[in-house]
Amino acid sequence: MKIAIIGAGNLGLAIAKGILATNGATTMYLTKRKTGSIEKFEKYGNVTVTSNNREAVTNADILIFAVQPNQFVNILEEVKDLLTDKHVLISTITGFSIAQIEAIVGEDQNIIRSMPNTAISVGKSMTCICANERGKKRIELALAIFNRMGYSMEIPESQMQAATVICASGIAFWMRMIRATTQGAIQLGFDAKEAQELAMHTCNGAAALLIESGSHPEAEIDRVTTPQGCTIQGLNEMEHQGLSSSLIQGIVASYDKISRIKEGNM
Numbered sequence: 001m002k003i004a005i006i007g008a009g010n011l012g013l014a015i016a017k018g019i020l021a022t023n024g025a026t027t028m029y030l031t032k033r034k035t036g037s038i039e040k041f042e043k044y045g046n047v048t049v050t051s052n053n054r055e056a057v058t059n060a061d062i063l064i065f066a067v068q069p070n071q072f073v074n075i076l077e078e079v080k081d082l083l084t085d086k087h088v089l090i091s092t093i094t095g096f097s098i099a100q101i102e103a104i105v106g107e108d109q110n111i112i113r114s115m116p117n118t119a120i121s122v123g124k125s126m127t128c129i130c131a132n133e134r135g136k137k138r139i140e141l142a143l144a145i146f147n148r149m150g151y152s153m154e155i156p157e158s159q160m161q162a163a164t165v166i167c168a169s170g171i172a173f174w175m176r177m178i179r180a181t182t183q184g185a186i187q188l189g190f191d192a193k194e195a196q197e198l199a200m201h202t203c204n205g206a207a208a209l210l211i212e213s214g215s216h217p218e219a220e221i222d223r224v225t226t227p228q229g230c231t232i233q234g235l236n237e238m239e240h241q242g243l244s245s246s247l248i249q250g251i252v253a254s255y256d257k258i259s260r261i262k263e264g265n266m
């Protein structure tokens with residue numbers, strides 16, 4: 001697989017690390033305007049670092065775009081005359097619709113819109129994808145690429161903004177909950193390093209329990225809450241303080257913001 005990551009910033013580099021960790025590419029191009037900070041990736045023999053997007057597009061089949069929305073239009077204009085049927089264009093750009101991409105490169109390109117998260121660097125991204133009409137025959141390929149680096153799901157494009165909040169921003173939301181739990185553990189007497197280990201491995205266990213058992217979270221909570229015990233005491237206090245409500249309100253606020261961005265009304 002010949003892959004180019006156009007825009008090796010936070011997300012682009014996370015994807016590059018995920019691909020390298022899973023031997024997911026025979027050849028990989030990483031592009032950035034100033035390449036100094038990513039030249040170290042050339043120590044992997046199959047990686048070429050360049051600021052030349054046209055060189056990357058010419059030499060790759062799978063093109064993963066991970067630039068800011070305002071940079072994307074110029075890059076598509078820059079490379080569109082090089083696109084052929086061998087190319088699959090995978091956009092990670094927030095709030096940039098398939099119709100907007102087609103308006104620049106044409107409907108006869110294989111276009112996949114994706115929403116991964118930064119856990120892709122460790123093979124644990126929840127990635128949502130959708131395709132244009134032409135790209136539908138490449139959707140299995142795109143699912144296979146992202147399944148190697150986590151779990152992927154095909155969704156309608158109309159849900160892509162919501163998926164951005166839950167999955168991409170979601171990494172930050174879960175990080176904050178792990179951090180808050182760590183601070184609680186420090187207050188209870190653990191040192192900072194131990195406290196973080198306790199918090200993150202317990203979080204990991206909770207997610208794994210649901211994924212592997214297929215249980216509902218409340219069924220697993222019922223197994224932990226001893227009558228008149230410490231778990232229900234803590235859980236009820238968290239709810240009195242608005243835990244579930246604040247999470248839901250935060251998710252909705254994030255969605256409202258992304259909807260305003262889409263309307264160009266920040």
Ligand SMILES: NC(=O)C1=CN([C@@H]2O[C@H](COP(=O)(O)OP(=O)(O)OC[C@H]3O[C@@H](n4cnc5c(N)ncnc54)[C@H](O)[C@@H]3O)[C@@H](O)[C@H]2O)C=CC1
Pocket residue numbers: 006007008009010011012031032033034053066067068069071075092093094115116117118168169
């Ligand atoms: N950071 C995240 O967790 C996620 C980001 N996204 C989306 O992915 C996109 C990238 O986000 P980040 O990685 O956070 O941004 P970033 O700003 O860290 O990365 C963008 C990269 O593109 C490079 N770039 C700019 N112009 C270029 C050009 N003409 N040619 C080649 N490279 C160029 C920049 O130097 C930078 O390294 C955004 O559209 C964002 O909405 C989507 C999901 C998660």
Ligand SMILES: O=C(O)[C@@H]1CCC=N1
Pocket residue numbers: 094164168169
């Ligand atoms: O915060 C943001 O707007 C972008 C989209 C998802 C992750 N980062």
